[in-house]
Amino acid sequence: MNDQKFNAFIIGAQKAATSSLHFMLMEHPEVATLRAELPIFQYDYDSDEMKTLISRHNRSGESRRVLLLKRPDLLCDLKSIERIHEHNPEAKFICVLRNPVERAVSAALYAMKRGKMQVMSVDDALESSMDQNREKSVDEARLCEYGLYGKYLKEWLGSFPSNNFLFLLNEEMQDAPSVMARVCDFLGIQKLDSYEGLSRSKQKSGIRSLFRLRLHSLISLLVRQRDPKTGLTHLRSPRFIFRVVDVMFRYFDDWCLRHLFSSDSSCQLSDESRSRLYHYYANDLNNLTALLDLDLSAWRRK
Secondary structure (H helix, E strand, C coil): CCCCCCCEEEEEEECCCHHHHHHHCCCCCCCCCCCCCCHHHCCCCCCCHHHHHHHHHCCCCCCEEEEEEECCCHHHCCHHHHHHHHHHCEEEEEECCHHHHHHHHHHHHHHHHCCCCCCCCHHHHHHHCCCCCCCHHHHHHHHHHCHHHHHHHHHHCCCHHHHHHHHHHHHHHCCHHHHHHHHHHHCCCCCCCCCCCHHHHHHCCCCCCCCHHHHHHHHHHEEEEECCCCCCCEEECCCCHHHHHHHHHHHHHHHEEEEEEECHHCCCHHHHHHHHHHHHHHHHHHHHHHCCCCCHHHHHCC
């Protein structure tokens, strides 16, 4: 077990249904994985950290066929490519891709909800992210940058063989049994007859109300703090108190605020900003199509 290495990764993309896929793989008896998205390959880790992490994945005490790490940020983190290659040059990668325009909108709403950036209209958030001359936070800059799949996958495919990658489209995730059959074939593990994780993976639609986003942002900043080394957020101490606050607010939001403040125009992408986003991604989408030989015509502006 001491020589065991991560041999499979879900590397992205952000906000592309990777959590749904991960939930289903978590219940597979041949897969060892944690629910947390741990960023160990995004910084210079030491050997003890890696041993501890692998031990956490194998809590049953048995080495499983697949040791899986899910971290969607990896796709656009070029330094992690070298670290993973050094760790295991034979690793396999699953990458779920989503229309970059829709992904950017979802990413903006999520970042504001979690208090990672100032709450503003979706148009303002994405216009700022696209503007290279405007000063902005790291999280704000990533909103659009993380949809340039072709730019980053070119580097990944330059370091690992193409047959070590399985590319899925977000649209395909609606047919979960078919997707899981392909994933199991790719990883060399047995197909399951059913996946209880399907029910766990069904997520509610994103928040489309600025008022609710502001409340979520405030609560998130109140109960969580960010680790400067890993970038992960954790509940503040005392954890029990802040967990209760967090859970109570989410119930209140789900049973009350969600019905009173369903949506407003500020959380919708305007036609003008949508056109600018399609233009922003046009060249990268051409490169991605050539790189992966996929039909991505549905992602183009009609």
